[in-house]
Amino acid sequence: MALNKRRFDALIIGAGGAGLNAAIQLANTDARVAVVSKVFPTRSHTVAAQGGVNAALANVLPDNWHWHMFDTVKGSDYLGDQDAIEFMCREAIPTVYELEHNGVPFSRLDNGKIYQRAFGGQSQNFGGAQAARTCAAADRTGHAILHALYQQNVRARTHFFDEYFAIDLIRDDEGAILGALVLEIETGEPLLIEAKATVLATGGCGQVYRTTSNAHINTGDGTAMALRAGIPLMDMEFFQFHPTGIAGKGMLITEGVRGEGGYLINKDGERFMERYAPNAKDLASRDVVSRAIVTEVKEGRGCGPQADHVLLKVDHLGEDIVSKRLPGIRESGKIFAGVDAVHEPLPVFPTAHYVMGGIPTDPYGRVIVPQGTGEEVVPGLYAAGECACVSVHGANRLGGNSLLDILVFGRAAGLDVIDSLKEHKNHRPMNESSVEAAMARLTRWDQQGDGLSVRELRDEFRKTMEDHAGVFRTEEIMSEGVEKLKALRDKLPDVRLHDQSKVFNTARVEALELENLFDTGIAIAYSALMRRESRGAHSRPDYPSRDDGNWMKHSLYFREGDRMDYKPVRTKPLTVESFPPKERVY
Amino acid sequence: MNTDSNGLGRERLRWQCRRGMLELDYLLERYLDTCFDNAGDAERQRFAVLLTAQDPELQAWLLNGEPHPDTAFHPLVAAVRGI
Numbered sequence: 282m283a284l285n286k287r288r289f290d291a292l293i294i295g296a297g298g299a300g301l302n303a304a305i306q307l308a309n310t311d312a313r314v315a316v317v318s319k320v321f322p323t324r325s326h327t328v329a330a331q332g333g334v335n336a337a338l339a340n341v342l343p344d345n346w347h348w349h350m351f352d353t354v355k356g357s358d359y360l361g362d363q364d365a366i367e368f369m370c371r372e373a374i375p376t377v378y379e380l381e382h383n384g385v386p387f388s389r390l391d392n393g394k395i396y397q398r399a400f401g402g403q404s405q406n407f408g409g410a411q412a413a414r415t416c417a418a419a420d421r422t423g424h425a426i427l428h429a430l431y432q433q434n435v436r437a438r439t440h441f442f443d444e445y446f447a448i449d450l451i452r453d454d455e456g457a458i459l460g461a462l463v464l465e466i467e468t469g470e471p472l473l474i475e476a477k478a479t480v481l482a483t484g485g486c487g488q489v490y491r492t493t494s495n496a497h498i499n500t501g502d503g504t505a506m507a508l509r510a511g512i513p514l515m516d517m518e519f520f521q522f523h524p525t526g527i528a529g530k531g532m533l534i535t536e537g538v539r540g541e542g543g544y545l546i547n548k549d550g551e552r553f554m555e556r557y558a559p560n561a562k563d564l565a566s567r568d569v570v571s572r573a574i575v576t577e578v579k580e581g582r583g584c585g586p587q588a589d590h591v592l593l594k595v596d597h598l599g600e601d602i603v604s605k606r607l608p609g610i611r612e613s614g615k616i617f618a619g620v621d622a623v624h625e626p627l628p629v630f631p632t633a634h635y636v637m638g639g640i641p642t643d644p645y646g647r648v649i650v651p652q653g654t655g656e657e658v659v660p661g662l663y664a665a666g667e668c669a670c671v672s673v674h675g676a677n678r679l680g681g682n683s684l685l686d687i688l689v690f691g692r693a694a695g696l697d698v699i700d701s702l703k704e705h706k707n708h709r710p711m712n713e714s715s716v717e718a719a720m721a722r723l724t725r726w727d728q729q730g731d732g733l734s735v736r737e738l739r740d741e742f743r744k745t746m747e748d749h750a751g752v753f754r755t756e757e758i759m760s761e762g763v764e765k766l767k768a769l770r771d772k773l774p775d776v777r778l779h780d781q782s783k784v785f786n787t788a789r790v791e792a793l794e795l796e797n798l799f800d801t802g803i804a805i806a807y808s809a810l811m812r813r814e815s816r817g818a819h820s821r822p823d824y825p826s827r828d829d830g831n832w833m834k835h836s837l838y839f840r841e842g843d844r845m846d847y848k849p850v851r852t853k854p855l856t857v858e859s860f861p862p863k864e865r866v867y
Numbered sequence: 868m869n870t871d872s873n874g875l876g877r878e879r880l881r882w883q884c885r886r887g888m889l890e891l892d893y894l895l896e897r898y899l900d901t902c903f904d905n906a907g908d909a910e911r912q913r914f915a916v917l918l919t920a921q922d923p924e925l926q927a928w929l930l931n932g933e934p935h936p937d938t939a940f941h942p943l944v945a946a947v948r949g950i
Binding site: 324325326327329423444466493494496497498531532609613616619787790 | 887
């Protein structure tokens with residue numbers, strides 16, 4: 282049967298905050314815009330971002346974008362590109378006002394201005410007093426943004442392909458991106474979408490780890506598609522872990538529990554954080570607590586039948602305090618761990634939360650790759666949001682900057698596509714060999730016979746990622762991990778689907794996602810092994826210090842040959858003086 | 868075709884269980900895998916309706932324990948919560 286084809290000016294893959302904010306820019310022109318999303322758009326992971334979005338509006342306390350920029354550069358442990366960070370902090374202000382005009386119901390002050398709350402890592406006057414920079418729509422900011430942008434896109438006649446899964450990018454022999462092959466999940470039929478510009482906005486990849494706070498949809502689809510198109514991933518070793526996720530499941534237990542007096546114990550009932558951080562104890566920084574938990578488990582002091590977690594004790598606080606101050610924790614404990622925190626401790630383990638790295642782009646969302654001694658733009662390809670790396674978060678991300686990143690750079694990508702469409706009025710010729718390669722990726726799952734199951738290999742892969750590319754990163758552990766991951770990757774061709782049906786065959790989609798998990802996860806493991814320093818979220822006991830002389834540079838992982846390359850950090854901002862690296866003290 | 872005896876696409880429902888929040892993924896998929904097949908027709912229909920709600924609504928009912936406005940859904944919500 283002939284392959285169905287559609288043509289659009291722009292194709293956006295992913296319908297979270299980045300994708301929808303790119304799409305609305307385009308849809309407000311006369312461009313024909315398609316948005317492909319594997320789930321219904323308002324079910325994207327942006328909905329889980331409840332905290333808010335940073336912008337130096339100065340509605341509550343004095344503020345300006347330059348202070349916001351300083352905090353972001355410092356938070357990045359000086360690995361963020363300062364031109365991109367300046368761009369983001371300046372653009373934050375019009376971006377929030379545009380959202381307001383698009384109908385996002387931000388919480389208000391009595392004077393009618395947008396309310397702003399204080400968050401960790403926000404300062405006035407370059408490291409001075411606490412700032413209040415985070416705009417929120419009650420406790421459902423992410424959903425409010427998604428809902429408003431979705432409605433605006435529907436009004437502007439954006440064409441939504443809901444429950445379509447992107448299989449691979451299509452490119453010509455010069456490397457220009459021509460669109461993507463996608464799968465209609467309902468019918469199991471492939472569809473070729475040709476576009477003059479394609480925007481990857483597929484979100485994060487937390488599902489590469491066994492324990493993650495990310496939704497099941499976060500399988501690194503965009504990052505893997507970029508890798509398969511020959512594009513490297515940047516700074517993938519920088520992954521934020523939260524120390525207390527529900528063991529084996531990953532749901533976050535807020536740090537507020539330890540702030541209220543909760544503490545961690547091992548199987549002997551020992552309050553072990555006293556050994557790792559005698560002063561701060563359970564309130565030490567996230568990476569210190571996370572590594573302490575993993576060390577306890579590795580050294581045989583873990584709890585439970587598998588000795589694979591520790592316990593978070595809150596029962597000593599009494600029912601009154603737990604019920605009044607930590608009601609959500611009591612509910613979460615009951616629902617996800619079968620434990621009433623008032624009477625028993627909660628089983629916890631570090632949970633993978635956010636990837637700072639991704640597809641390398643410039644501040645206009647254009648994907649850039651090394652070329653000779655410099656860089657060049659990949660014609661027709663953009664990326665924005667958690668799947669991209671601009672890089673504004675560098676080695677660590679500040680709270681309130683993730684929503685900001687997706688909104689500013691989704692918008693910037695959409696605006697740049699508008700400009701590019703003025704120059705590129707015609708579709709480039711289709712490249713049939715690239716379409717065939719993408720089709721082969723789909724039809725490979727029609728192979729019949731016995732073999733490994735998707736679940737079997739996925740579980741082994743995610744456990745290996747957790748054990749060897751997670752919180753505890755030494756040369757020995759990571760070298761062993763890379764070899765194990767490569768051996769698992771060699772088993773991928775042996776995986777078979779038992780259900781070959783086409784209609785709503787979710788097993789087929791999970792198989793395609795498994796390949797994406799492998800490509801993206803191995804990028805993380807390689808990048809982490811090769812970075813021999815500790816910086817931001819990448820913490821190595823064998824190289825405990827930041828090493829600006831050798832490592833103030835971005836990592837680039839290429840899938841072909843598992844090759845690494847590096848490029849300098851852009852320390853020169855657009856209009857202001859650079860912030861030179863300093864020791865990061867809070 | 869992947870359908871159950873009621874003609875409701877079970878695999879379609881499985882995909883509808885994919886949400887923006889891990890907590891919802893976990894609860895909804897667990898219900899589908901462990902309770903759905905033994906549920907009566909009315910509860911199965913209600914589950915399909917429940918999946919059309921927005922994530923913050925599901926969060927309120929399933930995670931925060933706020934009552935669903937339609938009391939007919941209360942047994943289903945309790946079964947999905949599993950406590």
